[in-house]
Amino acid sequence: MTQTLTKSEATSARIIAAAKRLFVASNYADVTTDMIAKAADVTKGGLYHHFPSKERLYVSMMLDDLERKRLLFERSTTSRGSCRDRLVQLTRDFLELPHEERELTRLVRRDINAFSGRERDRLVRAYQRALPEQVETIISQGIRNGELAPGDARILSWSFVALVEVVIGDYADHVYGSAQARLGHVVDLFFDGAAALPTGGTQ
Amino acid sequence: MTQTLTKSEATSARIIAAAKRLFVASNYADVTTDMIAKAADVTKGGLYHHFPSKERLYVSMMLDDLERKRLLFERSTTSRGSCRDRLVQLTRDFLELPHEERELTRLVRRDINAFSGRERDRLVRAYQRALPEQVETIISQGIRNGELAPGDARILSWSFVALVEVVIGDYADHVYGSAQARLGHVVDLFFDGAAALPTGGTQ
DNA sequence: AGTAAAACCGACCGGTCAGTCGGTCGGTAA
DNA sequence: TTACCGACCGACTGACCGGTCGGTTTTACT
Known part of the structure; x- marks a missing residue:
């Protein structure tokens, strides 16, 4: 039950993990949503499907x-x-x-x-x-x-x-x-x- | 002799003072050169006359x-x-x-x-x-x-x-x-x- | 006053970036 | 088979921003 991450949850988790890596390495302004999306292996549209901003x-x-x-x-x-x-x-x-x-x-x-x-x-x-x-x-x-x-x-x-x-x-x-x-x-x-x-x- | 450069120095000092105020209140990326110029009562061109970047x-x-x-x-x-x-x-x-x-x-x-x-x-x-x-x-x-x-x-x-x-x-x-x-x-x-x-x- | 140089102006350019939107695709329930 | 839906795509836009540049004003000094 906790095991079965839905596809959506898995993607969100992947995006958050990528964001952590990037935000730690640089600062808020210099990390673009494109970079996060690319690092999480989704597109920007996909990212904005999971997070509103x-x-x-x-x-x-x-x-x-x-x-x-x-x-x-x-x-x-x-x-x-x-x-x-x-x-x-x-x-x-x-x-x-x-x-x-x-x-x-x-x-x-x-x-x-x-x-x-x-x-x-x-x-x-x-x-x-x-x-x-x-x-x-x-x-x-x-x-x-x-x-x-x-x-x-x-x-x-x-x-x-x-x-x-x-x-x-x-x-x-x-x-x-x-x-x-x-x-x-x-x-x-x-x-x-x-x-x-x-x-x-x-x- | 120091008088000769006073105008320029005064403007530089004014720009630096304005920059201090703004950079303390916000962060590097969110403070624009226009804001600094305006706060120092010069234009952006004037600012770039005194500082190269x-x-x-x-x-x-x-x-x-x-x-x-x-x-x-x-x-x-x-x-x-x-x-x-x-x-x-x-x-x-x-x-x-x-x-x-x-x-x-x-x-x-x-x-x-x-x-x-x-x-x-x-x-x-x-x-x-x-x-x-x-x-x-x-x-x-x-x-x-x-x-x-x-x-x-x-x-x-x-x-x-x-x-x-x-x-x-x-x-x-x-x-x-x-x-x-x-x-x-x-x-x-x-x-x-x-x-x-x-x-x-x-x- | 005359003049050259320094100080200053502000419209403009090239580039970037957050956020949008019409559309595709794979699964699934009827 | 059909109808639908959430996940995802990616080209695009509008706003913004650092930096430039040709031109104008002010200053400093004769």
Whole structure:
């Protein structure tokens, strides 16, 4: 039943897959509907039979990706290890994704200015919440069980995500070793800080 | 003597100012040369008298901004306070910039896919180094004088910049209080980490 | 004032691209 | 066999945009 994709569904999926490849490699404006159609082995007419506009195709592609990631990260969010272990696990899951899937996460921030109005808001809100909210769940529990210092879980989550995005980004590759090594550094920094000594003293 | 070229320079500056406003508000492809010309109160012909192409105009705009920021941050880079104070100072200087000037820093990451080849590399390299390198100078000194734990200055700098970018970003405004308040949190996190207790013990 | 050069104008061109539309084709139900 | 329908095709269009160019105005300097 889930097995039997109708012909229509299969074509839609093929178009979305092609769009992912192309939108990751270039930017919204430079990817033409002809290119997507050709890469998906349909014509432009066929593409427009399945999607009403380029913009809606982009949004469909993003929401599709979002749902996949939500499922992927659910394991880390609901598991029972320490806060630290679970954050490492979640980040490692992300790191192990193929390059294209990782890049998709950054697409919204990159292409967001190509959109406007309702569609834009929908996309931003959905995507900004995807990763940060799952991280926040983990961090809130870390605070509650005393593993993390009391504080605002939300800003901590955003900080953690910011650090991870630096680790993940390709532009960091030529700056500092492997992504795995950087992951270790970033997690250490997040938990223990950069100061030389446990500040001790007046506290 | 500088007077002689003043008219031309004034027009160029007006065009660059208009371009900044528009490119920050939208993305590279959606800002037309006609829009820039109109906003700068010249015609397209006039614009092309001063800049040979839209791409080169964009690059000029970016390099202009880069130089302003370099000068602005020099104070923090060369002053004598503690590492922590200087990082706070530098970040505060950045926070006090008008919105548009702050956003420009994120433009490169946003629009980078609109370019290719030599121009692209030049821009990326110049911009990636602008803030991180000045931060790295401060952090290296912090490590040398024992204020920070020994480690890789570069990844620490990138991490700090990543945290600041999250603090600065408008999208964070509706998530957590004022930018100034977030700045405090982020600096604390960077130096002391999020763990509940000074890990102490075995060290 | 006279003049050459720089600054500026705006109609125009070549090309691109999202989206359209009349039509084809293979399956399927009656 | 016929009638129908969704999937798909691909030539076409209308709007737009970066860049050009011949011509006009302004500036700077004698």
